[in-house]
Amino acid sequence: MIHARSRRRYYAPFAQSLLEIQRWLDFHGISLDCSVSSGPNVTAPWKSLSYMVSSNLYVVRELAMYYLLVAAPSSVTLSSGSPLESRQSDPCARIVNQAWSNPSEVNSCLSSFPFNTTLRDNVADILSKTFSQFHTSTNFHLNMPDPFTEVTIDLLGELRRIKTTTYISDFAFHRDISTTFKRLGDSHAGYVNYCYDSLYSTYLPFPLAVLARPGAIDVQNIHIVPEASEVVANEFGDEAVEIWQAALGGRNLTELCMG
Known part of the structure; x- marks a missing residue:
């Protein structure tokens, strides 16, 4: 079983379909390419795409959460169908009030968010620039000596691959990036997306x-x-x-x- 952590409470109001959120973004002229914003009070989306460079390097991508936070208040009024029907067909709505959920239910929810090529390109570009300029062992991992050959990885090459890959969902895109960075086996480098990571903890009965x-x-x-x-x-x-x-x-x- 999987237990929803406390951060999950922020997701409860956002269980409407992502299509409604996209309609809200289109209605207000907010583009996913981060080049258009509407109104003086709209924060540029790229400002929520933050990364830190220090002795512990973690690249945190919160762009998708920005859209959820911004769009949720108006998404219901823009629905083309019944709000009840929308909630019933939304895999996230079915588990939003559950403390415990089956892994298959959680996976259905996380996999329901559609893949976006602009978001993929933005994330891949920022990660590539960060790890090519600020992470000291990126080149060292190209040819690791014994007994560390298993963590040999062309990280920048993998990010180029990711940028040209089409995924079945945003979650599949996230998993590819996450597992790629885990291959470094380096506690000083990691990738976290708070739209998916640390939302649930797996419970061994x-x-x-x-x-x-x-x-x-x-x-x-x-x-x-x-x-x-x-x-x-x-x-x-x-x-x-x-x-x-x-x-x-x-x-x-x-x-x-x-x-």
Whole structure:
């Protein structure tokens, strides 16, 4: 199961379809190429595309969130269909008030945002300029010595590939960038998109621990963490507990915790 973190509360009002948001942007003359804005109070979109260069280099892309934050207040009034129908067909609306969601449900929501070539180009360009000018080991990763050959990567070449790739969704685009930067194996370099990252935490229902028998500390066995049974019962209810116990051959979870 996946648990929604506290930051998810900001996403609740933004569950309308991205099509409505795009209509709002078009209506107000806001272009995704970051070259057009309307009105004196409209912040230039590129100002929310921020990156930091320091001993810990993290490139943070929040451009998509900017559009969600700006467009959400007016998106409902521009809907061409029933707001109820829109919410029912929106995979994000189905999970917006859930503390716990199946991974497949979360993936459907995150994958529902359409891919945008202008956004891809902007992100790829900024990352390329940043890592070609400010990251010290970009060239070093081109030919890593033993025993670090597995982290050999042409990062700038990968960004050129990404810039010419068409993705099925914005989330697929994000995953490609994220996994590319993880290949560096460098804790000083990373890529984070707060539209997707850190929204949820994966919960393992039954974490394992090595426990000793009372009065016989030399006799140790692997058990489910004792508190896990209580947490599972409180969070997911008896129905979920019965499903998991059936998968364990009908054994009681408490027995596996303490037996």
